[in-house]
Amino acid sequence: MPYHGESYNDKPIALTECIDSISVINEYINKNFKYSKKVYFATSFGAFILLNYLQNNIDDYYKIILRAP
Numbered sequence: 001m002p003y004h005g006e007s008y009n010d011k012p013i014a015l016t017e018c019i020d021s022i023s024v025i026n027e028y029i030n031k032n033f034k035y036s037k038k039v040y041f042a043t044s045f046g047a048f049i050l051l052n053y054l055q056n057n058i059d060d061y062y063k064i065i066l067r068a069p
Contacts, residue, residue: 018049026060037062044068 029038038061042050047066054061 015049015052019053022050022053026057040064042066 026038029036040050040054040061040063042064044067047068050064050066054064
């Protein structure tokens with residue numbers, strides 16, 4: 001995920017970069033785990049990003065778990 005760990009940088013967070021990261025991960029999952037049901041778990045800002053992603057990919061999950069402190 002952008003802006004975490006080694007990918008950290010000083011530029012402002014871009015929503016599109018975060019959503020693109022979820023898309024890349026999903027492409028990998030869809031290719032390598034075709035018969036798996038996807039369950040998303042997201043916290044705080046990650047939950048906000050996930051909900052934005054799912055607006056355009058509504059059929060891309062089995063369940064979601066959102067946690068906001």
